[in-house]
Amino acid sequence: MEQQKQTAILLAHCPDKQGILAAITDFINVNKGNIVYLDQHVDYEQNTFFTRIEWDLNDFIIPREKIEEYFHTLFGVKYEMDFKINFSDIKPRMAIFVSKMSHCLFDILARYIAGELNVEIPFIISNHPDLKEVGEKFGIPFYVFPITKENKAEQEAAEMELLHKENVNFIVLARYMQIISEDMIREYPNNIINIHHSFLPAFVGAKPYHAAYERGVKIIGATSHYVTTELDAGPIIEQDVVRVTHKDTVKSFVHKGRDLEKIVLSRAVEKHIDRKVLAYKNKTVVFA
Secondary structure, three states, rough: OOOOOOEEEEEEEEEOOOOHHHHHHHHHHHOOOOOEEEEEEEEEOEEEEEEEEEEEEOOOOOOOHHHHHHHHHHHHHHOOOOOEEEEEOOEEEEEEEEEOOOHHHHHHHHHHHHOOOOOOOOOOOEOHHHHOHHHHHOOOOOOOOOOOOHHHHHHHHHHHHHHHOOOEEEEEEEEOOOOOOOHHHHOOOOOEEEEOOOOOOOOOOOHHHHHHHHHHEEEEEEOOOOOOOOEOOOOOEEEEEEEEEOOOOHHHHHHHHHHHHHHHHHHHHHHHHHOEEEOOOOOEEEEO
């Protein structure tokens, strides 16, 4: 079996000016790095440059533990660059939060078992015991934290302790029907991925299928986004839609929508794992 290459992955944005991409690629080339992926985008309204560059570390001269320091010195200061460097051989650790609905959870776990998601899943958290058997079936620890208005702060503190203990890098809300606290959001900025069952910004909040049905829409959608303190208003990662007609009922809206939800969420999770999402203000640049 061919050994997978170890690569460095740069995600960066900064004020746009001439020569940024040339300077970065020249630095990689001079230090014997082989670029295997390069994409860039310029937002002319914001005058902001975005890029994702991945290069082979096999013959790269600079030790990997020094790369970030070099980038800060050469590019961070000079170009006012906000950047992050990841390495392909370090799998991110993902916690899944779920309530009672299983469709998104099953889809993610099936892709995980099939080797489609380059990630580690140390555990699943739920506020109900209903899906405990699912975790057991896939061999993943399943923790139940029942949440009420009275114990919410205490339970979330316990969840945070578990997240820290297991070195979790990001969280996926697979139809987790609880509002995440500001403390947890601050702890994981642009690292909590939610699936909302509407084509945002339409029909935020609870029961969007019912609202869409009452409005008589001709398409329904699903949106995966990063969680912010404003409900269902974080940077959007992925969306999709399906057509509906006057013959559809609320029940058929829900049935069609659930297929969309699991696909849209899995696409967003995969992009995040592959370090292809760059959040900026309240938008994202999602690289191919």
